[in-house]
Amino acid sequence: SEQQQEKIRDDILKRIQDQLPDCRGVPVIFMSAKYNLNLSMLMIRAATLYKRWGARLPTSKLNNWLQAWMLRWPPPWRNGMKCTVKYMTQTRSRPPTFVLWTNTTWDEMPRNYIRHIQNAMREEFKIYGVPIKFILRSTLMPRPFKKMSKKEVLRWKRLGPRQAAAVADLNSKKMLRRTHLVKNRETE
Numbered sequence: 189s190e191q192q193q194e195k196i197r198d199d200i201l202k203r204i205q206d207q208l209p210d211c212r213g214v215p216v217i218f219m220s221a222k223y224n225l226n227l228s229m230l231m232i233r234a235a236t237l238y239k240r241w242g243a244r245l246p247t248s249k250l251n252n253w254l255q256a257w258m259l260r261w262p263p264p265w266r267n268g269m270k271c272t273v274k275y276m277t278q279t280r281s282r283p284p285t286f287v288l289w290t291n292t293t294w295d296e297m298p299r300n301y302i303r304h305i306q307n308a309m310r311e312e313f314k315i316y317g318v319p320i321k322f323i324l325r326s327t328l329m330p331r332p333f334k335k336m337s338k339k340e341v342l343r344w345k346r347l348g349p350r351q352a353a354a355v356a357d358l359n360s361k362k363m364l365r366r367t368h369l370v371k372n373r374e375t376e
Contacts, residue, residue, distance in 0.1 A: 212307070213316025240318045243284065247277045250286070257308055266296050273305070274327060285321040293347060294324045329354055 197218060204216060215233045219226035254276050263272045275289040288305075290297055306320050326347045330336070336344070336358070345352040 211317070213310060213318075215317060237317050240315050241283060242281045243313075243315060244281050245278050245284075245313055250276050250278065253309075253312055254305075257305070257312075261304065261308075264298050264301055266292065266298065271297050271301065279323070280321075283319045283321055284315060285323065287323045287325055289325045289327050291327055293326050293328065297324055326351065330358060332358065334358070 201216060204211065204214075208214075215237070217226050217230050217233060219230055221227065254273060258273065263270055265271070269292065271290065271292045273288050273290050277287055279285050279287050286309075302322060302324075306322065309320065310316055328347065329351060330344050336355070341355050344355040
């Protein structure tokens, strides 16, 4: 009966929302090939999703939105430091990939805050039903003239290319000679 069908549809939609939270906004189409029901709707929705999947967002629009959003929902504090997102840009489409520059590392940035940004972006830029990929880059740099263990050097190298270059400079023989010269001048 029709009441049972409606109840089953509601149950399926509820299960999808509960068990697949990352797929929020994905259109669900109930169709039947046997009765030729909603087949044209399937193609329309697929074309719409494909268009959203390949969308590009201008960097200025993204950053203006991000700054306004961060005023409304301020970033959290971790280890005595505010975890701010300084800059954001879209590097790829299909799937939409965004790079966020933060003042923290990937481990220290709270996952719920990143998810909050993703969901707010879906609503603001109407990119429902499309997976959004975030890449976090750090603007942290190692302290100059600091001697580091191999584990610390490896950690800095994994943060990004600029950090790897800075660590390589810190551990080079030229830098060690420079620090030795600076220390000698200070003692004189």
